[in-house]
Amino acid sequence: MAVVFNKTQGLTEKEFHYCPGCTHGIIHRITAEVLEELGVLGDAIGVAPVGCSVLAYDYFNCDMNEAAHGRAPAVATGIKRALPDKVVFTYQGDGDLASIGAAEVVHAAHRGEKITTIFVNNAIYGMTGGQMAPTTLVGQKATTAPYGRDESLCGQPLKVSEMLATINGAAFVERVAVDTPANIRKAKKAIKKAFECQLEGKGYAIVEVLSTCPTNWGMTPVDAISWLQENMMPYYPMGNLRNPWEVE
Amino acid sequence: MAKVLMKGNEAVGAAAIKAGCKYFFGYPITPQNEVPEYMSKELPKIGGSFVQAESEVAAINMVYGAAGAGVRVMTSSSSPGIALKQEGISYIAGAELPCVIVNMMRGGPGLGSIQSSQSDYFQATRGGGNGDYRTLVYAPANVQELVDYTMKAFDMADYYRNPVLVLGDGMIGQMMEPIEFKETEKMDLPEKDWATTGTKGARKPNIVNSLRLQAPELEALNQKIEAKYMEMEEKEVIYESYKLEDAEIVFVAYGTVSRITKNAIDLLEQEGIKAGLIRPITLWPFPNKAFAEIPATAKALMSVEMSQGGQMIDDVKIANEGRLPIGFYGRSGGMVPAPQAIVEAAKELLGGVK
């Protein structure tokens, strides 16, 4: 019988702890598959964030570092400068990257660090119980925005990819989603390019992945996907914002 | 090797390179700017890497990354910058990574001043970061010691897998003195088989991490780390005792102030008053055992510091175990104690305890 699906070598045997319907798991899998397909698992050094994916260091089947909240791009910079031939990546949530770690990501991009970031935007702080993130949509309820995000007090959600795309050191910037099988395939392609960008030494690469948090959104997994499609996608348009191969 | 004349801040960089450090991550702050400047000039020549980070927070986290990758790495700053590095120092201790951190202290609190100070003693020895961790702290009193202890700091960091702090001040950083890079004995250091360097498919993944979600696991990590601290307390204490014999008053002073205190001791001698000095070179672990050398002639101790009200004096009290009266003399904010002022303070203290 032909094997049509095998678990990637890029993941360990550890069982994910993510909530049912959480798309962190899908993003882990496609990232791990890319590392395996590019044949770089043995050279990969990942940096896990603080957030629901803090335990990513137990899931990726390569050397891993656990960074302080928001500092993953700085930690990755230290690793990459010490070991420039290795494949270094960060995996970060939106509280981690867009709030407490905003300076670290902007300057890693600004320096054009040859690292790759997988940025999981679920419009909320998952791990700490559903507080407002810089990416929470206007009107969206969160435990620290019980009446919904008030634009006049909290501003409009931060569009990280658009912001980073203004920085020349950010060679590859793309926003994807993992809501449908077709989009998952596109997301995987983007992640692969983001690693190729690093392998070819072109500069900083980031893929923003629109993701769900059914638990803190208070929805079933199916409703969460619909909510992402109806509310997040219009505000966070998908597509490539920077591509080093097109520039040439 | 011949002696060379070098500024403290450059000598510390040269010493680090001599000790095999090829990676430096820093952020400008006076009075230590010559350290990153020197490293930015020298490291590219030896195939290393210098990064001017976006902040001290980022710099120390870059140190975390490089240390986790198994290389010798250093950062330097001055007081407010070291305050920002505390998060990273705690994580580095928790993840058991080796690194060297230099603090050329300036006056505080807040933005304070850019002149010399010793008001980060608490920060250095008690730790400003969270958790049960310690850092080995060397307090050099001259540029030669700055060089020697910076080099030693790298070995100690690797041996214990713990951050090591070199605590100077603006004066030591800015001062030029003749120094010599001594050939030291190579320490027998363990292989860094824990480093994240890529598995090459040849071993299980390594994980650099301070998170232990299960309480018993975190307690076990803390116990393991504590055992290292106990070993440091037993083996790494360094101090100098100076003219303790027959001393009526024993000063306790470190770094720059210990030099001034030695001048005060000479002045007192001219007036027929015998004074001695205990000079802690490791501030943590504190040289408690030095206090056993205090002669029966001693009537009082005096902590002399560039700090308002004193910080090290707390450790002097612990080491003294209530035996002798303890006085204090200090200046702060960048003001430096004059030998004569120390003499007067000592005479006043002795007058009071007679």
Ligand SMILES: Cc1ncc(C[n+]2csc(CCOP(=O)(O)OP(=O)(O)O)c2C)c(N)n1
């Ligand atoms: C310095 C610091 N501040 C706050 C926290 C608490 N904290 C842990 S996870 C988290 C939010 C993470 O949210 P996000 O990055 O959106 O990831 P998600 O959990 O949604 O995947 C916070 C605030 C911390 N660990 N450290």
Ligand code: SF4
């Ligand atoms: S809390 Fe949200 S982000 Fe975290 S695992 Fe659950 S669903 Fe995923």
